[in-house]
Amino acid sequence: MTQKGHLAFLLPLASCAGAQTPLAPAGDQAAGQYSLLLLMLWVCGILYMLVLGFLAMGLWRLRRGAPAGNEPTLETPSDAVLGKTLWIWAAIIVVGLLLLAGASFLLERRLAAAEAREALLVRVSGHQWWWRIAYRDPRNGSWIETANELHLPVGTTARIELGSADVIHSFWVPNVAGKMDVIPGRANAIDVTPRRIGWFRGQCAEFCGLQHAKMAFDVKVETPAQFAGWLALQARPAPAPEDAAALRGMEIVTRGACAMCHSVRGTSARGRPGPDLTHVASRRMIAAGTLAMNRGNLQGWIAQPQALKPGTLMLPVTLEPRDANAVAQYLGQLK
Amino acid sequence: MSSPESPRIIGSLADLPDSARGAAHLVWWGNLGFMLIEGTGFVLAVGCYLFLSSASAAWPPAGDPLPSLWWSSIFTLALIASEIPNLWVKRRSGEHDAAAVRLGVLAMTAIGLILLFLRACEIAALQPSWHQDAYASVMWMLVILHSSHIVTDWGDTLVQALWLHTHQIGDDQFADVEDNCNYWTFVVVAWLPLYAVIYWLPRFA
Amino acid sequence: MTATAAGPGDSRAAQLRQTWRDPPGLWGFLTTVDHKRIAARYIVTTLFLLFLAGMLAMDMRLQLSAPGLHRMDPQLYNESFSLHGSTMLFLVSVPVMEAMALWLVPLMLGQRNMAFPRLAAFSYWLYLGGVLMLWLPHAVNITPDLGWFEYPPLSGPAYSPGHRADIWAQMITFTEVAALAASVNVAMTILKLRPPGMTLAKMPLFLWAMLVASLMTIFALPAVMLATSMLIADRLVSTHFFSPSGGGDALLFQHLFWFFGHPEVYIIFVPAVGFVSAIVETFARRPIFGYAAMVLSVLAIGILAFGLWVHHMFAVGLPRLGNDFYTAASMTIALPAGIQIFCWIATIWGGRPRLATPMLWVIGFIITFVIGGLSGVMTASAPLDLQLTDTYFIVAHFHYVLVGGAIFPLLGAFCYWYPKATGRLMSEKLGTLAFALIVGGFNLGFFPMHILGLWGMPRRVYTYPAGMGWGTLNLVATIGSAVAVVGGLVFVANALWSFWYGRRVGADPWGGPTLEWAARSPPPPHNFDLVLCVDSLTPLWKKELTAFDGLALDRREMLVTTVMEAEPIYRQNSVGPSIWPLMSALAVTLLFVGSIFTPWALVWGAVPVAIALTFWFWPTRARASTGPLGRRR
Numbered sequence A: 001m002t003q004k005g006h007l008a009f010l011l012p013l014a015s016c017a018g019a020q021t022p023l024a025p026a027g028d029q030a031a032g033q034y035s036l037l038l039l040m041l042w043v044c045g046i047l048y049m050l051v052l053g054f055l056a057m058g059l060w061r062l063r064r065g066a067p068a069g070n071e072p073t074l075e076t077p078s079d080a081v082l083g084k085t086l087w088i089w090a091a092i093i094v095v096g097l098l099l100l101a102g103a104s105f106l107l108e109r110r111l112a113a114a115e116a117r118e119a120l121l122v123r124v125s126g127h128q129w130w131w132r133i134a135y136r137d138p139r140n141g142s143w144i145e146t147a148n149e150l151h152l153p154v155g156t157t158a159r160i161e162l163g164s165a166d167v168i169h170s171f172w173v174p175n176v177a178g179k180m181d182v183i184p185g186r187a188n189a190i191d192v193t194p195r196r197i198g199w200f201r202g203q204c205a206e207f208c209g210l211q212h213a214k215m216a217f218d219v220k221v222e223t224p225a226q227f228a229g230w231l232a233l234q235a236r237p238a239p240a241p242e243d244a245a246a247l248r249g250m251e252i253v254t255r256g257a258c259a260m261c262h263s264v265r266g267t268s269a270r271g272r273p274g275p276d277l278t279h280v281a282s283r284r285m286i287a288a289g290t291l292a293m294n295r296g297n298l299q300g301w302i303a304q305p306q307a308l309k310p311g312t313l314m315l316p317v318t319l320e321p322r323d324a325n326a327v328a329q330y331l332g333q334l335k
Numbered sequence B: 001m002s003s004p005e006s007p008r009i010i011g012s013l014a015d016l017p018d019s020a021r022g023a024a025h026l027v028w029w030g031n032l033g034f035m036l037i038e039g040t041g042f043v044l045a046v047g048c049y050l051f052l053s054s055a056s057a058a059w060p061p062a063g064d065p066l067p068s069l070w071w072s073s074i075f076t077l078a079l080i081a082s083e084i085p086n087l088w089v090k091r092r093s094g095e096h097d098a099a100a101v102r103l104g105v106l107a108m109t110a111i112g113l114i115l116l117f118l119r120a121c122e123i124a125a126l127q128p129s130w131h132q133d134a135y136a137s138v139m140w141m142l143v144i145l146h147s148s149h150i151v152t153d154w155g156d157t158l159v160q161a162l163w164l165h166t167h168q169i170g171d172d173q174f175a176d177v178e179d180n181c182n183y184w185t186f187v188v189v190a191w192l193p194l195y196a197v198i199y200w201l202p203r204f205a
Numbered sequence C: 001m002t003a004t005a006a007g008p009g010d011s012r013a014a015q016l017r018q019t020w021r022d023p024p025g026l027w028g029f030l031t032t033v034d035h036k037r038i039a040a041r042y043i044v045t046t047l048f049l050l051f052l053a054g055m056l057a058m059d060m061r062l063q064l065s066a067p068g069l070h071r072m073d074p075q076l077y078n079e080s081f082s083l084h085g086s087t088m089l090f091l092v093s094v095p096v097m098e099a100m101a102l103w104l105v106p107l108m109l110g111q112r113n114m115a116f117p118r119l120a121a122f123s124y125w126l127y128l129g130g131v132l133m134l135w136l137p138h139a140v141n142i143t144p145d146l147g148w149f150e151y152p153p154l155s156g157p158a159y160s161p162g163h164r165a166d167i168w169a170q171m172i173t174f175t176e177v178a179a180l181a182a183s184v185n186v187a188m189t190i191l192k193l194r195p196p197g198m199t200l201a202k203m204p205l206f207l208w209a210m211l212v213a214s215l216m217t218i219f220a221l222p223a224v225m226l227a228t229s230m231l232i233a234d235r236l237v238s239t240h241f242f243s244p245s246g247g248g249d250a251l252l253f254q255h256l257f258w259f260f261g262h263p264e265v266y267i268i269f270v271p272a273v274g275f276v277s278a279i280v281e282t283f284a285r286r287p288i289f290g291y292a293a294m295v296l297s298v299l300a301i302g303i304l305a306f307g308l309w310v311h312h313m314f315a316v317g318l319p320r321l322g323n324d325f326y327t328a329a330s331m332t333i334a335l336p337a338g339i340q341i342f343c344w345i346a347t348i349w350g351g352r353p354r355l356a357t358p359m360l361w362v363i364g365f366i367i368t369f370v371i372g373g374l375s376g377v378m379t380a381s382a383p384l385d386l387q388l389t390d391t392y393f394i395v396a397h398f399h400y401v402l403v404g405g406a407i408f409p410l411l412g413a414f415c416y417w418y419p420k421a422t423g424r425l426m427s428e429k430l431g432t433l434a435f436a437l438i439v440g441g442f443n444l445g446f447f448p449m450h451i452l453g454l455w456g457m458p459r460r461v462y463t464y465p466a467g468m469g470w471g472t473l474n475l476v477a478t479i480g481s482a483v484a485v486v487g488g489l490v491f492v493a494n495a496l497w498s499f500w501y502g503r504r505v506g507a508d509p510w511g512g513p514t515l516e517w518a519a520r521s522p523p524p525p526h527n528f529d530l531v532l533c534v535d536s537l538t539p540l541w542k543k544e545l546t547a548f549d550g551l552a553l554d555r556r557e558m559l560v561t562t563v564m565e566a567e568p569i570y571r572q573n574s575v576g577p578s579i580w581p582l583m584s585a586l587a588v589t590l591l592f593v594g595s596i597f598t599p600w601a602l603v604w605g606a607v608p609v610a611i612a613l614t615f616w617f618w619p620t621r622a623r624a625s626t627g628p629l630g631r632r633r
């Protein structure tokens, strides 16, 4: 069965599908899962129709023929025929199950086979409630750290090693591949092979406490050249502030409370509990998919993280309005 | 068919006995039910032990001593030996021998006390403490789980002894004594795999 | 049996009524061991909780009806689904099935009570303790907030300080002890108290279902008690079962939980199979088609259920070969389930069905449950489940099987046995209306959740951004749920109205085939005047019913029979009313609640428990005349 043929069947569903759905696969793994889903829907749909048809006919029979008497019957002549039908039904189920179990088995093989093609190593670790992401620099083997935005070169199989800093999370980018839980004390990994360029969305899929709902991340699949360029940019230390306000902002960030939790490479801010901010302005969203990246949101976030994402582990830091403005100005330049 | 006429009486149950023993007796089955529950608990607890041991590089983890065999083995031997009087009581009660049963249950209470003492010594020798690591936690869990069964059965036996010495024993009470003996056998048998797992497995694995 | 028998029968009935009666008033209420009274309060409590948890669900549905709503903050939402799920599974579905068994099993066996009457009372009181354990703290805002399964390390000492997680864990201990007590009781009643002639091969399917469900309970529940006890130990006395830093393993909890959790869902579903079989048989006016196949299917489900738990853990990263095994095993369940579906429809096909409300519920059940079963088969595929797990697809799956597969049959059973319990019929008009609203509203509300799941909506999120395109379907889901809840209210109204104004009926309004229909409606305290005999699966569909007499009239006595052939063995003395089950439950409550705060509660808390149990089991007999402690004459 071809992919296209199926698509017609699910078109009404898939056409509404957005950037976070297994119904619009953009990677090998998701494509395999999508085909299996379609097979399942066919088999189960047919079986459901058989059940409904049998039930409807059973009820219909009574409307035509049966006398309205209330006496029970103990002789049941139709049972011989029904008995034979039961065997046929059992056979249909067995065939259906063999088909589905066989198809799952084959897909499982295919998912496992990706291991042989791994060409990029990424480390993703789940934190309550954001994602730390680190790439191994292919040139020198050092780790380049960023957060909440995953970039992947199209057509390359990436091995994503999953670690947790606290509780169990689950890494899920449905358009590219299925889930893999992120479990403290366990070294899990998942292979992903994206095939379509574009922006996709991922989200934590295992309940991980208060703000499990707002633990998303963006995924950008791009050409290998674009990816290489992006990675080179990320590897660089933070750019120097461009104006006086930003300079003041940098001082506040590096000397004040922010530096306890955040790193800005190239400055003295080396905190680890929060996301790396070296190139924060190059990202599309802040606070794990909660807000679009722009000056206003940055400033709002710094002033009132708890209002925008109740419970977030970033503590509010009291700043003079002028200072808050300076900090936002500085962060906004960290491309 | 509407509601039936009054049924036709085809006989009387008045001649049936008014009690039974062994598997014919209702309470025997209730007892079995609870042994199944607790037995499942033991099996799963051992499962936890094996699960944790298979997930760990060294078992016991580096730095933890091997579990001490001294008191645990004395306890185990004594526990096995207690089966002799236990089975004797069970047989006597099957024969409705009131005097022997009164004596036997009292003796089992005393034996239980000795076993509790030996168990206390075993626990005192358990190393390391439960909050050291998962190995210690699960080892303590198995021992405590089993100890709680000894305590409950001992309490049960004690009350039974008191009752038997103050009341006239009926058929149902003989059946109760039998059930209590069966339960004790269960407690004894359940310990043997636990003993093997806790004390010998780390030595061979 | 029926009130028509005059003369000696009447005085027999009067004497038995006297013997089996409870003391009047409050004391009787607290001490009763009448299985019908205990079951009735069990059922009423569960239905009340169904209502409360349903209201919580509506609250959640309102919050989700549009993107980005702020009517609930994340904490409140998390508490809501945790309380909703925990209540529905631990305090509604499992206990209501046991309660139905407590009510029906002795009646269907032609017996006067359960095998262990006081254990039944104890089970209820302890269950009530579990209810209070969860809902009283909720009233003072200490509500568990980590879902109906609380995985460590999130539920461990480091990430959940306070007592929310302890309360959840201890609520489970309560309800599971209660459920174990009920299950031993039900299983042994079915095994040892069958009427003469009811061999295993002549046992109604409902009893088979309850027997299997009870045995499954016995083997499944210890796992969760172990898991939650270990969790409490980790939290309270710093053991390291689940903390990776101390050599523990977070996955151990998941294995234990699902070793229980998967059988649990069939513990809920299998009794429903019993309800459906009983209803179909009566309303198709013929014996069930494929009795042997049905029995084998129920047994197969009971056994297979213990080999599937890993399908809840496909995303944790276990070896792929293992996942394949659990995929195959999970899918295998579709065979017995499919055979059951076939046999019910075949019974309808081969009979002359009457579409009274109980039968409508069966039809609603088939239409709805099969969808849930099929979505279950989809998630059983390990590689596909990686996309489906923890999304609304799963939420849709388990509501289809739980509501469609267990609550619908339960509501059908409620309508079916209502006249037996109250002596009055429920209104068919209101019943049909409630049926249409609930089944229609439910499907309208929950079918869209499959699609939401496939569009990527994860479960357990208190809100979602506007750009995701999930708003419309969520609104539909909310509307559908509201319709279903209105239907639920109509159902309750019908039950209340009919209690006072319903048409009075005799012993057997539907023409049912099994023994409970031979008792008066409502049944007297002793249920039956005589010991009925059975020689077929549908004893009441014969011209003549036979019986034994000879059980004592002035003492509580029951007939005990052999396990396989149900041959009479002896007359068992059955205990009367007692306050000690309640006292024991109170003592156990003290121990459980105390152990949240200090491990020493296990020691000092055991003393009152021991005292209460001693009084409970203390046999009353004459003082000994010999021995040092005997009475001197």
Ligand code: HEA
Binding pocket: A044, A047, A048, A051, A092, A093, A094, A096, A097, C265, C266, C268, C269, C311, C312, C330, C331, C333, C334, C335, C337, C338, C339, C341, C369, C370, C372, C373, C374, C376, C377, C379, C380, C381, C385, C388, C389, C390, C394, C397, C398, C401, C402, C405, C406
């Ligand atoms: C009454 C409760 C009930 C019942 C009966 C079932 C029945 C089944 N369930 Fe379900 N399940 C739950 C309650 C139930 N479940 C709950 C509560 C959860 C969620 C827990 C949580 O995470 O919160 C869950 C979750 C759950 C999962 C985990 C999903 C996940 O978290 O990722 C899986 C995976 O395999 C699964 C599978 C099945 C299967 C295969 C069946 C089968 O038994 C279904 C069999 C029936 C049929 C298949 C229909 C009839 C058959 C035919 C018409 C024949 C033809 C069919 C074919 C050939 C396909 N269930």
Ligand code: HEA
Binding pocket: C047, C048, C050, C051, C054, C055, C057, C058, C060, C061, C081, C082, C084, C085, C086, C088, C089, C092, C093, C146, C147, C148, C149, C395, C399, C402, C403, C407, C438, C442, C459, C460, C461, C462, C481, C484, C485, C487, C488, C489, C491, C492, C495
């Ligand atoms: C039997 C179990 C059961 C039942 C009946 C229900 C009923 C409902 N459930 Fe629930 N649900 C669960 C078990 C159940 N649920 C579980 C286990 C979870 C998982 C929790 C977790 O993640 O930890 C869950 C989670 C869950 C969620 C997901 C939360 C999340 O992941 O964020 C939602 C969201 O919409 C929801 C909604 C509803 C609704 C609208 C209803 C109903 O309101 C549907 C309509 C009502 C009925 C069909 C019954 C009406 C009948 C009556 C009221 C009659 C009463 C009769 C008498 C008193 C005589 N439920």
Ligand code: CUA
Binding pocket: A126, A127, A129, A168, A169, A170, A204, A205, A206, A207, A208, A209, A212, A213, A215
């Ligand atoms: Cu992280 Cu949910």
Ligand SMILES: [Cu+2]
Binding pocket: C261, C262, C265, C308, C309, C311, C312
């Ligand atoms: Cu399951």
